[in-house]
Amino acid sequence: MSARVLCVRLDNAGDVLLTGPAIRAVAAGGARVTVLAGPNGAAAAGLLPGVAEVITWRCPWIDPWPPAVDPADVDALVARLAAGRYDAALVFTSFHQSALPTAMLLRLAGVPYLGAVSEDYPGSLLDLRHQVADDDQPEAERALSLAVAAGHRLPDDDDGALRVRRPLPDVRELTGPGPYVVLHPGTSVPARAWPVHRFAAAARALHAAGRRVVVTGGPAETELTRAVAGNGAATDLGGRTSLAELAAVLAGADVLVVGNTGPAHLAAATATPVVSLFAPTVPASRWAPYRVPRVVLGNQRAPCRGSRVTKCSVPGHPCLMPVTADDVVRAVAQLTRDFEPAAERVT
Incomplete structure (x- = not known):
């Protein structure tokens, strides 16, 4: 037994x-x-x-x-x-x-x-x-x-990366055909959020650069995702996915753009590269997306460093406000240039 x-x-x-x-x-x-x-x-x-x-x-x-x-x-x-x-x-x-x-x-x-x-x-x-x-x-x-x-070890063929159960749901009716980049603007902690207008600008800039953009969020974030998706710049999936469906959406993405919040780790569990908009309230060494290609954006020496605050206490949000939509576009380009797109990844 x-x-x-x-x-x-x-x-x-x-x-x-x-x-x-x-x-x-x-x-x-x-x-x-x-x-x-x-x-x-x-x-x-x-x-x-x-x-x-x-x-x-x-x-x-x-x-x-x-x-x-x-x-x-x-x-x-x-x-x-x-x-x-x-x-x-x-x-x-x-x-x-x-x-x-x-x-x-x-x-x-x-x-x-x-x-x-x-x-x-x-x-x-x-x-x-x-x-x-x-x-x-x-x-x-x-x-x-x-x-x-405690005496438990991974098998020799398990590399210790994050994983989710397979198969994941078929979400092609939600995402539409072809490659896409996901923007996830919500965070569980407000101090870690990149401003909504910056996410909206990134959606427009990525669209202008020829990328299909999908915006994701939970049921309580539909107003946020609608603001980011704008007028036709992106497909808005706010409130339309279960966690398993969100995992499938991320698994099909070339890149996820997200703050330090749960979907960053869900992307890592589906082997999806991440542009991490990382506020240093907790250390990136511990909490940045694990064992996947990533670009970490944000001032890691900002005054909030290591504070674990949930609401930003520093005027001007200096850890993430300096990050621009163009920075995100360049980071996405780097990840899609240097690593396999979703259509070619084997996971």
Whole structure:
């Protein structure tokens, strides 16, 4: 009988995607993997190879929009996890998050072996207290190092890149024929956003350069995508795709132009090159699109560097405002010149 392992990642979709190589390592040994994810990451967890089941729970100490701690809700989660009879759990976190409150709940659920990265003294909460030597390593590698420390390794034929399940949905009716560039103007954190008028200018400039442009966004971003798509400069898919369909749209793109937000990592998981409009509120060394061709635009030494702010606190937004539509056009040209377009990529 295979082991039952719970992998925990309770924040956003991009964070879950970055945990994908670690989860594949756990599954590679034959374990049945369940992912405990937050509501913003559950759909991404369902796209990961090696995942058998996804449990969704909004965590008060991790979720970006945390609810109040509800004893009844916590008790229900503990009961559900106890019923799962897991042999082990790995709690994946970012450097600024603590795994210990989650480990407490897993102990109450009777999970016999727990591992996590922890700088804090864990007492009896962890069996594996993993510590990371390199604070600047990419998030995907940080997560994978925990899996390796727990005895799980990727097969020799797995290069450790981000991945999603295949096949993806057929989205040709949405995107239309031929090559295209995707612009994704939305971000989960306002401080990381390139202004909408700049995205609109980039759509027009790319269109003028002879490129087909597709604009993507979630259901709450339709006004934003409509403003960027303009009058015929781009195809507006705002609010029209599930996460799996968005992955398919990105897989068919020559390049994605996007801020530091979930679709950047979804593009990396489909092997799509990325023009990354990266605000340095968190380090690009950890969070830039992983293991895909990329051009990072933005002042990485701006005053917001390393601040983790969610709303820009510096007048003039100096990290991203200097980036122009022409910069984006040149970066797209570089990526499509130096690397295979989508029609020729084999993934």
